Amino acid sequence: MKREQIKALILTGDGINCEAETALAFTELGAQAEIIHISDLIENKNKLKEAQILALPGGFSFGDEIGSGQILALKLKYALGEELKTFVEEKKLVIGICNGFQALVRLGLLPKPFSKRTMTLTHNRQGHFINRWVDLDVPVSECVWTSELRGEKISLPIRHGEGRIVFKGNEEEQRATYKTLSSNGQIALSYRSDVNGSFAEIAGVCDPSGLIFGLMPHPEAAISLWHNPGGADKGEDKGLGLFIFESGLKYCEANL
Amino acid sequence: MSHVYRFEIYPDLFNLKKVTSGETALKSWFQTYMQTTFNHIWEVRYFLVETKEKIENMEALLSEVFCDSVTEVLFSSESKNQELYHSWLKERGFSNPCLIDVGFRPGVTDNSAHAALEALKLLPELKRMPMKVSSGVMYFVEGHDLSAKKLTELTYEKMANFLLHKVTVTMTNDLVYNERLKNIDFPNVQISAQESKEIDLNVSEAELLKLNQENCWALSLFEIKHIKTHFQTQKRNPTDVEMEIIAQTWSEHCKHKIFSSEITYSEANLPKGVKPLGDLKIKGIFKSYIRGATEKIKKERKLPWLVSIFHDNAGVVRFDDKMDVCIKVETHNSPSALDPYGGALTGILGVNRDILGVGVGAKPIANTNVFCLAENKYFRDNDIKLPLLLKNPDRIKEGVHLGVQDGGNKSGIPTVNGAFVFDRDFVGKPLVFCGTIGVMPQMENNKSTSLKGQRPGDLIVMAGGRIGKDGIHGATFSSMELVDGVPASVVQIGDPITQKRLSDFLIEARIKGLFNSVTDNGAGGLSSSVGEMAQATNGAVVYLEKALVKYPGLSPYELMVSESQERMTFSVPRDQEKAFLELAEKRSVEVSVIGEFTETGFLKVNYEGKTVANLSLHFVHESLPPMELKAHFDLGTKSDHWIKKEIKKPTLPKENYKEILLSLFKNPNIRSQEHLVRRYDHEVKAATIVKPYTGSTEKGYSAPSDAGVIWMKPHGGGADNALAISCGLCPKISAYDSYLMAEFALDEAVRNAVSTGANPDEMVLVDNYCWPDPIESERNPDAKLKLAHLVRASQALYDLSLAYGMPFVSGKDSMKNDFIGAMDNGEKVKISVPPTVLVTAMGRVPTLKAVTTSEAKKTEALIYLVGSKLTDYQSAFELKELYEDYTVEYPLPHINGKKQLDLYRSLHKSMREGLVLSSHDISDGGMLVALAEVLMGTKFGADIELKGIEKKDLIPFFFNEGCGRFIVTVDKKDQKEFEENLSGHIFSRLGETNETGILKIDLQGETLLEVHNDECMSHYKIEAEGKL
Incomplete structure (x- = not known):
């Protein structure tokens, strides 16, 4: 389909914060973006049928109480569980950024949809919120959202208190889970140093199909070089974060 | 069961x-x-x-x-x-x-x-x-x-x-x-309501004062008598609800009585160089100095971009072609002293609501936070006992820090600028300044969004949080000193998620045109919000039993004055009631229709069928005459300091400039706060172009920025337009001259914004005063001096803002920042904060090309000191803090505002022309600290060959503090153009950057100092004790 026909639904409400900049990333690239309140989506479930992309932006849904993304995941599960399942089965794209990633994990869509949970995102090793730019590797993976950046070294901001990836079980079980993800090509983004204690420095994972992508760093906050943290790196050009969205749109153009 | x-x-x-x-x-x-x-x-x-x-x-x-x-x-x-x-x-x-x-x-x-x-x-x-x-x-x-x-x-x-x-x-x-x-005990609230009762004011003075004390009204005897006279003409007694409404509305916190008082100012013989003001009669500090300056500037400069100032919750400015911008800064000192976390959290959420309550509602886009605190280490190292009941100052620091973290982060509003200032006298009351910047479309639904439009007949709708016992007497409490045994109900905790929903709902309802006006419920609760809005229609009637409550059992006066958080009051036209309520329900925002606006001239309050208050709006808002106060400025006034002990300090290691520099970097007021600041989200909304810390990639961005810069494009504004937000404050200078203190504060804010690319001709200011009590009483013998400080600081703000042509668009004052308590031996003790003015500047960065950060960008660039070398003064205030044998001496460096503005314009011209690689303002610690900061966030070093400096002038040259100065780096190819732009101004070329990573300074063949960036950085980044 054509770029201008592609429609991204951006969730908002209940403490989601990054809907505007996430929408801006899609519209900068010529796609359509509709910011929709969760309650409105629950009322108009058909909206999901019209969209090719569902984005869960960053924020503090429900104030991060009980666990980050926990209550948002429960709300989506009970109100939109079936519709989300259909959305995923139709091979459409889902991206969850930061709090959106946490919700996708707790919803059970990542790392593997509709299977027993093996992974979670918990408090950073440092025990507090961190806002800084981090260097990342974009490994070869199944992830369609990183296709434009594969093999590159990029830099994006992180802004989270609970971004440490942890697997279930004892050390052996954890290593086994990691191995499976790794050999499936599900490790889509890794920190180049230990920034929060995340298992094997994982910063983002996709499901085995590569269509559902969750990441802790914020690509929507790096869509222009003006966003760069140091004065010397600023300028007019596109920021590297924009290529995550570009990758997603390229997939839609070719496959949907 | x-x-x-x-x-x-x-x-x-x-x-x-x-x-x-x-x-x-x-x-x-x-x-x-x-x-x-x-x-x-x-x-x-x-x-x-x-x-x-x-x-x-x-x-x-x-x-x-x-x-x-x-x-x-x-x-x-x-x-x-x-x-x-x-x-x-x-x-x-x-x-x-x-x-x-x-x-x-x-x-x-x-x-x-x-x-x-x-x-x-x-x-x-x-x-x-x-x-x-x-x-x-x-x-x-x-x-x-x-x-x-x-x-x-x-x-x-x-x-x-x-x-x-x-x-x-x-x-x-x-x-x-x-x-x-x-046996699990669930914490259920068990209280019962008291019926509204009449209060008999026809009693003796002593009994009136007793009533005042018992009810926490915080009224003066004059005010109580004024009320008594009013009700005598009404031939009845006031009810408790009426007394509470009046007390809240007339509290210092809400009415700013000191700022509107008539002051007679005189002064004694002053030391050489302290500016004499002569005898003055001031008809209100706010009216004469703050609004006075702004009105004069507006007229002189014929400013088209001042949209709405001084009559709403925040000032509105047109610094963009599409969006209007508003700004407000508040303090939350007393609540933060009682509960640092809750105090700071509600401080931020409160000022966010001020922005939400501007016109028909602006959207908050950025926060600022400035803290004035004390550190435990100081008291421990010097073996100074703290008074009973004072919190460990480090716990206050930790609490307010966490409050900011939750308040800003959970609301999705970036914290783009701020400061930490330390002084032992902030141990009694910390100062917690919270600011917010907001945007609103210039027009929406064919109406100007900056205008409020409540009409008689509109419904009064309370939205957001419910009413509880929390936050009763907040407004009157903050107008009193902090004394033992305060009622627990004054403490409140914020609820960011409820507020976030309310905030999203408000903007959505505004776009849909579902209400005519809105204001926040801050100090004084409904009594203030409804009271304020009712002034425009000239009346309101409220049915208190309709307000949603957290639990039953609240008395009518509590419902009226409770400051339970996250509430806004809307004026909703009847034909939009249904749509308004429906949208609220969909967005999980609780609302209650509690009355309507009228034009009767009265605020009438009913509770369960009975009228519990019926107050003339004219009486409440306009009948109170201004206070008359006296100020006398005499630097010899004896003010007993609560710390009697001599504090031991080391002696100045003369000529060991490196050691002095590194010691300065560890000093609390200079040292990095990055470990705390990085816990505040500073780039959510993806519009923060200049972040709190900057530097080069390989060094990890740890050098301090001068100002935060917000890009307007992600907020619906111009793609090549931005705002710089900065602050300035120097409470340490109050001890020498409060005129100079305010001058330093204002210039620091302006200079920081200019340094980052803001146009000095498109800049506005916000003033925040935090003062020790300037009202004379038995336990406040030096009140006249404190009031004189207030006059002098205000005169300085007036003089310099006029010279710069920068109007104040908003401001606030907090006037009772004293702690009164006792030591463990029973000795009474009073701790007053140093007179403190915070100036916040907001300037337009007219093109992103003008955005300039503080760190050096390349090798072989020219390094300039822009501004005076200050060698004729002894004004190294930070050296005085550190060393026994350094003294600050009068005269101290004042600024020539007109000349300085010209310099700012010239520098800005160079920035717009792309001639400036980096610019960093010189403030605490002086020139050498600033120069090292420019380099230490990068891999670059510098060779400095000093000329025209004598050896005896090195300490002043390196460490003096003064206004209006920068360290700037410029590409060699741009030397001529840059210097031409600055012609007529004082500047000196200090040297060149190189690749060594070492700052080396020579004078006539002798190397005075050689220090590596990493060494500076490691001293700068030393964290305070007490892991958070």
């Missing part, structure tokens, strides 16, 4: 032994501050759930809500294996655990519980079940010589606040029986 469950959340078997960083920090806190060693501390969260009747299988049902199945397990009053947690404790290394339980007192805002209740309601099985939830934290601890008493004390010292929490300690021997799982 109701049933209460207790759910405790433990790590699962695989995560059991992992000690969290929070637990490690707790241990080290107790070690550092309380000399208590714990072998183990284990923090476990829990929830209490109260249901109407017992529900089967509750644990299985709720584990999905409370637990992360990957790492956690639930243990509850329903658990089959009641012994499970004993084995867990053993596994965790405990042999003799004690248990500390920290729960909330009834009625305290419990955000975890709110969220948990919402989550429970998502479960189909519990959807319609009436339930209550409460949350808490328990700590298993183990150590030597612990007693229940000691543990309780330690807990209140660190993990709990007596005003908010209930602490229960169980010693090892009692722990076996799991008592807490059996």
Whole structure:
């Protein structure tokens, strides 16, 4: 389909914060973006049928109480569980950024949809919120959202208190889970140093199909070089974060 | 019969032994501050759930809500294996655990519980079940010589606040029986309402004063008599509700009586160089100086971009073609002294609501936070005892810091600028300044969004949080000194998620045109918000029983003045009522229609069919005559300092400039606060172009920025347009001259913004005063001097803002920043803050090309000192802080405003022309500190060859502080153009950048100093003690 026909639904409400900049990333690239309140989506479930992309932006849904993304995941599960399942089965794209990633994990869509949970995102090793730019590797993976950046070294901001990836079980079980993800090509983004204690420095994972992508760093906050943290790196050009969205749109153009 | 469950959340078997960083920090806190060693501390969260009747299988049902199945397990009053947690404790290394339980007192805002209740309601099985939830934290601890008493004390010292929490300690021997799982006490509020009553004012003066004290009205005798006379003409007595409304409206906090008082100013002989003002008669500080300056500037400069100033919650400015911008800065000092976390949190959420309540509602896009604090280390190192009941200053720091973190981060508003200032005299009352910038479309629904449009007949709708006992007497309380035994109800905790929903809803409803006007419920609660809005229509009638409450049992006056948070008051036209209420429900925002606006000239309040207040708006808002006060400026006035002790300091290591530089970097007012600032989200909304710290990639961005820059494009504004936000304050200079203090503050704010690319011709200012009590009384003998400081600071703001042509668009004053208490020997003690003016500047960056950051960008660039070398002064204030034998001497460097503005314009011209690689303002610590900061965030060094400086002038040249100066780097190819732009101004070329990473300074062949960037950075980044 054509770029201008592609429609991204951006969730908002209940403490989601990054809907505007996430929408801006899609519209900068010529796609359509509709910011929709969760309650409105629950009322108009058909909206999901019209969209090719569902984005869960960053924020503090429900104030991060009980666990980050926990209550948002429960709300989506009970109100939109079936519709989300259909959305995923139709091979459409889902991206969850930061709090959106946490919700996708707790919803059970990542790392593997509709299977027993093996992974979670918990408090950073440092025990507090961190806002800084981090260097990342974009490994070869199944992830369609990183296709434009594969093999590159990029830099994006992180802004989270609970971004440490942890697997279930004892050390052996954890290593086994990691191995499976790794050999499936599900490790889509890794920190180049230990920034929060995340298992094997994982910063983002996709499901085995590569269509559902969750990441802790914020690509929507790096869509222009003006966003760069140091004065010397600023300028007019596109920021590297924009290529995550570009990758997603390229997939839609070719496959949907 | 109701049933209460207790759910405790433990790590699962695989995560059991992992000690969290929070637990490690707790241990080290107790070690550092309380000399208590714990072998183990284990923090476990829990929830209490109260249901109407017992529900089967509750644990299985709720584990999905409370637990992360990957790492956690639930243990509850329903658990089959009641012994499970004993084995867990053993596994965790405990042999003799004690248990500390920290729960909330009834009625305290419990955000975890709110969220948990919402989550429970998502479960189909519990959807319609009436339930209550409460949350808490328990700590298993183990150590030597612990007693229940000691543990309780330690807990209140660190993990709990007596005003908010209930602490229960169980010693090892009692722990076996799991008592807490059996008889669970749910913190229910049990209060009963009192009927509104008449208050007899026809009594003696002594009895009037007693009434005033008992009811926390904080009125003066003159004011009470003024009320008495008014009601005598009405031939009746006031009701308690009326007295409360008047007391709130006339509180110093709401009415700014000192700022509108008539002041007679005189002065004694002043030291050479301290500017004499002569005898003055001032008809109101605000009217004469603040609004006076702005009106004059507006007229002289014919400014088209001042949209709305001084009559709304914040000033509105047109710095963009599409969006209007507004700004407001508030203080939350007294609440932060009582509960640092809650105080700072509600401070931020409160100022956010000010922005939401501008015109018909602006959207907050950025926050600023400035803290003035003390540090425990100072008192310990110098063996100074603190008065009883004062909190450990480090805990205040930690609390306010966490408050900002939650307030800004959870609201999705970036914290783009701020400052930490330390002084021992902030130990009694910390100063917590919270600012917010907002945007609104210029026009919407064919109306100007900056205009309020309530009309008679509109409904009064309260939205957001419910009313509770929290925050009663906040406005009057903050107008009093902090004294022992304050009522617990003045403390409030914010609820970011409720406010976020309210804020999203407000903007959506505004776009849909569902209301005519809105204002926030801040100090004084409904009495202020409805009272203020009613002035425009000239009347209102309120039915208090219709307001949503957190729990029953509130008396009518409490409903009227409670400052329960997250509330806004809307004026909704009747034909939009349905749509307004429907949207609110969809957005999970609670609203109640509580009355309507009228044009009767009265504020009428009813409760359950009875009129409990009927007040003339004219009487409440316009009848009180201004106070008359006297100010006398005499630097010789004896002001007893609460610390009598001589503080030992080292002597200045003359000629060892490196050692002085490195010592300065460790000084609290210069040292990096990056470890704290990086816990504030500073780039959510993806519009923060210049962030709090900058530098080059390989050095990890740790050099300080001068200002925050916000890009307008992501906010619906111009793609090549931005705003710079900066601040300035120098309380340490008040001791020498408050005129100079205010001058320094204003110029620092302006200079920081200019340094980052803002146009000095498109800049506005916000003033925030925090003063010690300037009203004379028995225990305030030097009030005239404090008031004189106020006059002088205001005169300085007036003079310099006029010279710069920069109008004040908003401001606030907080006038009673004193702590009155006692030492453990019973001796009375008073701690007053130094007179402090914070100036916040907001300037337009007219093109992104002008955006300039502070760090050096390349090798072989020219380094300039722009501005004076200041060698004729002795004004190294930070050296004075550090060393015994350095003295600051009059005269001190004042600024020539007109000339300085020209220099700012020239520098800005160069920035727009792309001639400036980097620019950094020179402030605390002086030139050398600034120069090192320019380099240390990068791999570049510098060769500096000093010319035209004599050896005796090196200390002043390196370390003097003064206004209007920068370190700027410029590409060699641009030298000619840059220098031409600055012609007629004082500047000097200091040297060149190189690739060494070493700052080297020579004078006539002698090397004065050689220091590596990394060494500067490692001193700069030394963290204060007391891990947060």
